[in-house]
Amino acid sequence: MLGDLRKAQEVFHTTLREAALRAAQGELPKEPFWLFRDARWRCLEASKTDLQPEPLELDEHDVAPEAALQIEQLEPTQLAVWISNAPDPQRAALALFYLDEFDCREILELAELKLSELSRLLAQGRRQLQAWLDAKHPEAHKV
Amino acid sequence: MKTLGLLRRQRALLNCAPISEDRLTDRSMRSAVSSAAASADFVNQQNFDRAVAELVRLIPIPPETAEWFSEKDLVVGSKWTWKKMVRNPAVLAISIAVAVIAGVSVFLLVSHLNDFPGSATARKLLTVAASTRPVMLDPVSTEAGTLSDLFFMKHGLEHYDVPDEFADFRTIGCRVFEDEESRRIAQIWLGEKRMQLFLFPAERNTKTGAVLRFPGWRYVHQEGWVGAVTERSGVCFMAALRGGEKDLQPYLSTAAGR
Numbered sequence: 285m286l287g288d289l290r291k292a293q294e295v296f297h298t299t300l301r302e303a304a305l306r307a308a309q310g311e312l313p314k315e316p317f318w319l320f321r322d323a324r325w326r327c328l329e330a331s332k333t334d335l336q337p338e339p340l341e342l343d344e345h346d347v348a349p350e351a352a353l354q355i356e357q358l359e360p361t362q363l364a365v366w367i368s369n370a371p372d373p374q375r376a377a378l379a380l381f382y383l384d385e386f387d388c389r390e391i392l393e394l395a396e397l398k399l400s401e402l403s404r405l406l407a408q409g410r411r412q413l414q415a416w417l418d419a420k421h422p423e424a425h426k427v
Numbered sequence: 428m429k430t431l432g433l434l435r436r437q438r439a440l441l442n443c444a445p446i447s448e449d450r451l452t453d454r455s456m457r458s459a460v461s462s463a464a465a466s467a468d469f470v471n472q473q474n475f476d477r478a479v480a481e482l483v484r485l486i487p488i489p490p491e492t493a494e495w496f497s498e499k500d501l502v503v504g505s506k507w508t509w510k511k512m513v514r515n516p517a518v519l520a521i522s523i524a525v526a527v528i529a530g531v532s533v534f535l536l537v538s539h540l541n542d543f544p545g546s547a548t549a550r551k552l553l554t555v556a557a558s559t560r561p562v563m564l565d566p567v568s569t570e571a572g573t574l575s576d577l578f579f580m581k582h583g584l585e586h587y588d589v590p591d592e593f594a595d596f597r598t599i600g601c602r603v604f605e606d607e608e609s610r611r612i613a614q615i616w617l618g619e620k621r622m623q624l625f626l627f628p629a630e631r632n633t634k635t636g637a638v639l640r641f642p643g644w645r646y647v648h649q650e651g652w653v654g655a656v657t658e659r660s661g662v663c664f665m666a667a668l669r670g671g672e673k674d675l676q677p678y679l680s681t682a683a684g685r
Contacts, residue, residue: 293489300495347471355478360485381443384480387450388443403439410475 285327285379287361287368295330299323317394324376324394331368344411345418354417366416370409373397377405437462441469446476544630544639545663546647549656552612553649556623556667564600564616571596571615571624578603578613578626586660587613587626592678593666596622620674625665629658644679646672655679 286292299322306312348354355363367378376395380386381402386394392402440459444451451457463469512518567574572594578587582603599616606612606627615624630639638661647654647665654667655675668674 289487289489293492296492296495347468347475349467349471349474351471351475352478355475355482358482360482360487363479363482364486382446382476382479382483384446384450384483387445387452388440388456389453391443399436399439399443403442407442410472413479414475 285324285368285375286331287365291330292327295323295326299326317390320380320394321396328372328376342412343415343419344408345415347410347414348418351414351417354421357421358417366413370412373401374405374409377402378409381406441472444469444473444476446473446480541646543641543645543656545627545641545656545658546645548606548610548627548630549625549647549654549663549665550649551606552625552627552665553647553652553654553667555614556625556654557650557652557669559614559616559623561600561616564602564614566600567598569598570594571598571617574598574601574613574615577601582611582613584611584613584626586662588659588662588664589615589624589626590657590659590664593617593622593624620668622666622668625654625663625667627663627665629661629663631661646675 286295299319302322303312303319312318367375367382369375370378373395377391377397380391380394388399388402391397392399395402397405436455437459440456441463444456444460451460460469513522567577571589572591575588578584584603596617596619599618601613601615603611603613610628613626615626616622617624631637632639638658640658644655644657647656652667652669653672653675654665655672655678656663656665658664666675666678
């Protein structure tokens with residue numbers, strides 16, 4: 285969500301500290317996933333002060349059969365930075381989806397999205413990532 | 428139009444198809460995935476998603492944060508100990524309530540174990556005994572056993588006989604009175620240990636009118652007094668004194684010796 289280890293750590297600790305305080309005061313919300321939603325908002329808040337990329341139309345390519353090979357050539361941090369640069373709510377949708385910890389309904393609840401919105405954001409994210417991969421590793425695309 | 432809507436929803440579901448099969452919990456999602464399983468586009472998408480998810484798992488986590496997940500329990504839940512459970516106000520309140528209920532039940536059970544036909548009347552008469560003063564009785568100095576004739580001749584009370592165990596004791600006074608249920612009760616005061624004797628009608632079956640009999644002597648207790656009750660010929664006899672059963676015991680055992 286942040287593409288910055290230090291900030292991620294800060295958000296993580298603040299979220300847990302707040303949760304511990306609320307637990308001590310017996311004020312924990314009953315709704316599920318409140319902790320994740322809280323963490324998401326803190327991430328968005330923390331990245332507000334960052335330099336924002338200029339809004340521009342990213343290239344989009346259809347997902348290619350060799351995409352898996354192209355992804356293997358990426359560094360994990362490169363992917364983290366790429367996802368963290370996506371505008372919200374696409375950033376939250378991609379981060380929550382690729383964490384592979386939640387099912388579709390849970391992601392909809394967490395990211396406060398409708399199915400059609402999540403679907404559009406994920407599909408667009410895949411096509412944009414594929415275009416970026418094609419630009420970054422064109423040789424793999426040609427194979 | 429409806430088909431188009433359905434297709435659009437199915438497309439939307441497929442775009443959100445989970446990476447791991449164990450997240451395939453929703454029925455409509457399962458149906459959409461199974462119908463598109465053979466499609467090349469969907470296979471590409473799934474391979475793409477799996478590759479991205481694998482890379483996401485490799486994103487480094489700061490060691491300070493990773494420490495939180497290395498422990499078995501992120502938050503150590505407070506263990507329930509017996510001490511804690513007992514101190515819980517709800518548990519404490521319930522325990523006290525149960526203890527009181529159990530105590531009352533045991534008390535009632537024990538007191539009912541000693542119950543016999545006429546025991547309620549006998550207890551009331553022990554209260555009478557406790558509050559009786561000698562001046563309230565007609566002074567009569569004779570042997571207790573001889574008062575049966577007096578009760579029959581003067582008051583028309585049949586079978587109001589003092590048992591042999593107490594027949595030889597000297598009396599101080601006696602009287603006949605009616606209780607709140609208009610039953611006629613004979614009361615005798617003895618010189619022996621300021622003991623009082625009572626004769627009253629035995630309880631009867633409300634339907635048949637038959638006397639409810641019970642064998643031997645039975646004890647009743649009330650306000651520091653003890654009474655030994657027996658039933659003969661439809662009349663109950665009670666010897667009462669202030670004290671415990673051991674104080675009455677020697678008088679009753681004389682019957683066995685005779």
